[in-house]
Amino acid sequence: xxxxxxxxxxxxxxxxxxxxxxxxxxxxxxxxxxxxxxxxxxxxxxxxxxxxxxxxxxxxxxxxxxxxxxxxxxxxxxxxxxxxxxxxxxxxxxxxxxxxxxxxxxxxxxxxxxxxxxxxxxxxxxxxxxxxxxxxxxxxxxxxxxxxxxxxxxxxxxxxxxxxxxxxxxxxxxxxxxxxxxxxxxxxxxxxxxxxxxxxxxxxxxxxxxxxxxxxxxxxxxxxxxxxxxxxxxxxxxxxxxxxxxxxxxxxxxxxxxxxxxxxxxxxxxxxxxxxxxxxxxxxxxxxxxxxxxxxxxxxxxxxxxxxxxxxxxxxxxxxxxxxxxxxxxxxxxxxxxxxxxxxxxxxxxxxxxxxxxxxxxxxxxxxxxxxxxx
Numbered sequence: 001x002x003x004x005x006x007x008x009x010x011x012x013x014x015x016x017x018x019x020x021x022x023x024x025x026x027x028x029x030x031x032x033x034x035x036x037x038x039x040x041x042x043x044x045x046x047x048x049x050x051x052x053x054x055x056x057x058x059x060x061x062x063x064x065x066x067x068x069x070x071x072x073x074x075x076x077x078x079x080x081x082x083x084x085x086x087x088x089x090x091x092x093x094x095x096x097x098x099x100x101x102x103x104x105x106x107x108x109x110x111x112x113x114x115x116x117x118x119x120x121x122x123x124x125x126x127x128x129x130x131x132x133x134x135x136x137x138x139x140x141x142x143x144x145x146x147x148x149x150x151x152x153x154x155x156x157x158x159x160x161x162x163x164x165x166x167x168x169x170x171x172x173x174x175x176x177x178x179x180x181x182x183x184x185x186x187x188x189x190x191x192x193x194x195x196x197x198x199x200x201x202x203x204x205x206x207x208x209x210x211x212x213x214x215x216x217x218x219x220x221x222x223x224x225x226x227x228x229x230x231x232x233x234x235x236x237x238x239x240x241x242x243x244x245x246x247x248x249x250x251x252x253x254x255x256x257x258x259x260x261x262x263x264x265x266x267x268x269x270x271x272x273x274x275x276x277x278x279x280x281x282x283x284x285x286x287x288x289x290x291x292x293x294x295x296x297x298x299x300x301x302x303x304x305x306x307x308x309x310x311x312x313x314x315x316x317x318x319x320x321x322x323x324x325x326x327x328x329x330x331x332x333x334x335x336x337x338x339x340x341x342x343x344x345x346x347x348x349x350x351x352x353x354x355x356x357x358x359x360x361x362x363x364x365x366x367x368x369x370x371x372x373x374x375x
Contacts, residue, residue, distance in 0.1 A: 049373040052326055053360040055352050058308035060342040068229035068247060068296040070281065070288055072222060074191055077215035080206040081184035084108035086216075093198050097189040097219070104216060106185040106206065115182060118175040125171045129164035136161045193221040196290075220290055225281040227259050229296050230274035239264065239298075245279060247294040252287060257294075300340055306347045307354075312361045314338060314346060323348065324359040324366050326374075331359070333368040 084106035091103050136157040143149040197218040200206060206216060227247065231239060243261045259279035268275055277298075281288065314336065315322050325332045339347030359366060366372065 048366055048370065049375055050324075050326070050366065051360045051375045052357040053310060053313060055307050055309060055354055055356040055358060057306065057354055058345075059306070060308060060340045060345060060347050063297050063299045064232075064235060065295060065297050066229055066231070068227050068294045070225045070227055070249075070290060070292045070294060072193075072220040072290045073224040073226055073280070074193065074221040075290075076190060076219050078103070078187055078217045078219060079208060079213070079215050080106060080187070081208060082106075082108055082111065082181050083205075083207040084111075084185060086200050086202055086204045086206060087185075089198075089200070089202060091195050091198075091217070093195055095195045097193060097195060099189055099191050101189045102186055103189055103195075104187045104200075106187070108181075108185060111178065111181050111185070114178045115175070118171065118178045122168065122171040122175060125164065125167040129161070129168050132157070132161040132164045187216065189219060191219070191221055192223070193219045196220050222286065222290060223283060225283050225288060225290060227279040227281050227294060227296065229277050229279075229298065230269065230272050231277055231298065233268055233273050233275070235298075235300055236268075236275045239275075239277070239300075243299055245296055245298050247296040249288065249292050249294050251289075251292065255287075257281065257288070306339060306349065307352055308345050309348055309358060310360060311341065311344055311346045313358045314348060315362045315364060317364060323350070323352070324362045325352070326357045326359060326372055329371055329373070331366050331368060331370045331372050 085108070086104060087107040088105035090105070091097060091101075097103065136154075139149050139154050139157050143154055195217050198216070199214040200216050207213075227245075229245075239261070241261050241264060244258060245261065246256050246258045248256055259281045261277055262280050263278040265276040309323065313323050315324070316338075320335055321338060322333045322335050325334050334351055336348040336350030336352070339349060341347075359372070
């Protein structure tokens with residue numbers, strides 16, 4: 001029995017040693033495979049395989065969608081020039097008027113009194129002038145006889161005549177001033193347009209316009225509108241006065257309108273950092289209304305020939321924008337600036353030349369100076 005026990009123990013021990021040996025071998029194989037995988041991963045990181053694309057010259061055109069506003073080509077607030085009362089209202093909101101058309105008649109009784117007073121003063125000064133002139137003429141006639149009139153008396157008479165004549169001219173100027181105020185009692189349209197607001201009624205007391213004073217009328221020229229947009233600084237270099245834009249408005253979503261750039265500010269707004277553009281929009285159908293907001297599609301035509309590459313070749317990080325150039329199987333990070341983007345292509349500007357080879361799908365994982373493998 002003891003002999004059988006000893007034999008069993010020996011068999012179990014041998015089996016355990018065999019199992020242990022097999023486990024050790026398997027563990028060694030596993031560690032070896034993991035190490036090889038790590039080495040391959042490290043080698044791939046240090047020597048990545050990349051697809052290259054050449055730098056080519058080309059031109060891209062694009063467009064940007066920006067908000068705009070339609071404003072009247074001309075707009076004016078009409079005020080009373082003199083203190084007066086509204087005597088007649090000849091137009092109302094929505095009235096179509098023509099240049100020179102009478103819009104309102106005002107009444108100021110004191111101006112009529114001033115006019116009568118100015119006319120009376122002219123007659124008064126004319127009477128004085130005629131008397132002094134007659135006196136001067138008689139003295140001149142008498143002075144032809146030597147020793148009858150002294151030279152001093154003659155000069156004083158001439159000065160009196162000239163002074164009276166000056167008073168007559170001053171009175172006439174005063175009459176013109178009063179007459180001009182009388183003309184201000186009739187307010188006429190300065191151009192063709194539409195009355196869009198009316199703030200007075202018959203008998204209302206009105207006076208010269210000032211801060212906080214409502215105008216009598218607001219007149220707008222709606223046959224032609226200005227489409228006003230502000231172009232961001234980045235895109236101002238691509239614009240020209242020959243550019244044509246198209247736009248839509250919310251009130252007419254299924255209609256598209258076109259307009260040509262007519263005026264460019266030539267300077268940037270200090271607050272918006274944008275350039276003001278104006279397009280003339282002819283509005284004979286009157287579908288468009290002043291102060292509508294528009295969605296404007298502004299074309300950005302291609303400029304001088306630039307380098308064009310796929311967008312995937314440009315890396316934009318928090319610190320820099322760059323492409324990865326490959327020279328002698330070495331990666332080089334090259335700082336660039338992006339221009340117009342169109343589809344999958346983008347303009348770039350930087351230290352590159354035609355036919356330079358760039359990594360097509362670039363990322364920060366391809367380190368600067370790393371050795372790369374070409375696909």
